[in-house]
Amino acid sequence: MRDFAVPKTDTRILGKVQLEYAFKLTAHYDPPQESHTPRGTFRYQDIVSGELSGERVTATVYPDSGGQYDTIREDRVRDVDAHFMLKTDSGEWIYMEHVGYRRSDGYYRAIAYIETDLKGKYEWMNNTSFVVTAKESADQREVVFHYYIAN
Amino acid sequence: MTSRRTFLSGATTVGAVALSGLQLSEAASGDAAAPGSNDEALPAQWFEGPDPSIPKLGLRWAFSARVFFADRVMINTMDSPAGRGYTSVGGGDIWGPRLQGRVLPHSGADYYKTTFNTYYMLQAADGALIFIHNRGTMRRFASHYEPGKPLLPPPAPPASQDGVWTRFRATSYFTAPIGPHDWMNRTVFVANSQRQSNPDHTVFNYYEVL
Numbered sequence: 001m002r003d004f005a006v007p008k009t010d011t012r013i014l015g016k017v018q019l020e021y022a023f024k025l026t027a028h029y030d031p032p033q034e035s036h037t038p039r040g041t042f043r044y045q046d047i048v049s050g051e052l053s054g055e056r057v058t059a060t061v062y063p064d065s066g067g068q069y070d071t072i073r074e075d076r077v078r079d080v081d082a083h084f085m086l087k088t089d090s091g092e093w094i095y096m097e098h099v100g101y102r103r104s105d106g107y108y109r110a111i112a113y114i115e116t117d118l119k120g121k122y123e124w125m126n127n128t129s130f131v132v133t134a135k136e137s138a139d140q141r142e143v144v145f146h147y148y149i150a151n
Numbered sequence: 152m153t154s155r156r157t158f159l160s161g162a163t164t165v166g167a168v169a170l171s172g173l174q175l176s177e178a179a180s181g182d183a184a185a186p187g188s189n190d191e192a193l194p195a196q197w198f199e200g201p202d203p204s205i206p207k208l209g210l211r212w213a214f215s216a217r218v219f220f221a222d223r224v225m226i227n228t229m230d231s232p233a234g235r236g237y238t239s240v241g242g243g244d245i246w247g248p249r250l251q252g253r254v255l256p257h258s259g260a261d262y263y264k265t266t267f268n269t270y271y272m273l274q275a276a277d278g279a280l281i282f283i284h285n286r287g288t289m290r291r292f293a294s295h296y297e298p299g300k301p302l303l304p305p306p307a308p309p310a311s312q313d314g315v316w317t318r319f320r321a322t323s324y325f326t327a328p329i330g331p332h333d334w335m336n337r338t339v340f341v342a343n344s345q346r347q348s349n350p351d352h353t354v355f356n357y358y359e360v361l
Contacts, residue, residue, distance in 0.1 A: 019198035020298040077337045109339040111322040129320040
């Protein structure tokens with residue numbers, strides 16, 4: 001027995017999260033390299049190039065600026081941990097981090113955290129959680145990410 | 152939506168309600184409130200991009216947690232790069248269609264920099280211990296934010312934050328034991344977070360990303 005009571009009905013959600021579409025990134029990777037580690041199978045994949053486009057921003061992935069440092073777990077789910085840099089068409093730098101899960105049933109979702117110049121044109125990306133849906137090509141060398149702002 | 156001023160005055164009401172029992176209130180926010188209970192799953196809400204080739208993304212309310220705080224400590228100040236806050240978790244409760252239970256008392260804290268960064272434990276009604284790591288993002292706007300519109304920066308500091316609209320989001324990563332709560336290990340979550348006073352607590356509404 002637990003010493004707490006679970007509240008019953010009549011509670012209300014105090015607000016909603018709405019998603020707003022932001023942009024798409026098509027990323028190209030080298031083939032993944034896997035190694036066995038005490039934490040599971042480590043899967044490194046270098047990001048070679050990529051194009052980001054949306055209504056409010058156009059950018060390209062800075063070649064070899066990072067990639068994916070994922071872990072394939074015992075249950076076959078892949079913990080996604082991606083880091084790389086982009087440069088916008090106006091020359092501003094963007095840092096992108098992704099944390100999420102890629103499952104064998106096709107579910108590939110992540111949260112992206114983005115940092116860019118606080119005084120720049122893309123300041124709106126800072127301090128925002130982006131919800132990401134991704135799809136990998138069969139050879140896993142191309143991944144298309146779609147980003148929604150969690151408003 | 153509400154300004155921070157009305158938000159806070161609403162929150163005081165909620166605090167009083169929270170003290171008197173286990174009812175959360177409608178008064179807390181001007182946001183469209185949806186009913187939610189342990190027995191009633193809410194339908195998923197789907198969002199789409201400007202063109203139909205863009206995959207839709209769905210959110211579905213999974214559960215909510217009310218987290219009560221104990222100590223509030225600050226190392227340095229928040230305007231310093233070395234600023235670090237510590238807000239310990241006293242306890243709390245969890246309800247909703249996919250998880251019920253409690254926040255394990257004194258199991259951790261929010262060790263925040265500019266926004267929260269929490270590490271503590273949940274305990275499901277079946278006794279399972281679930282580790283929660285929340286990362287947060289927070290933005291303040293000079294006026295109510297409307298999707299697609301350019302953002303207006305907040306008034307210059309140290310002006311009072313009254314009247315500034317705040318978007319607080321938590322993104323949460325769970326480590327749950329193998330068993331009925333296993334799905335939490337492979338699901339992406341986003342939550343909204345509403346700080347309440349009197350008593351000092353925050354309500355998180357967790358949505359699973361479909």
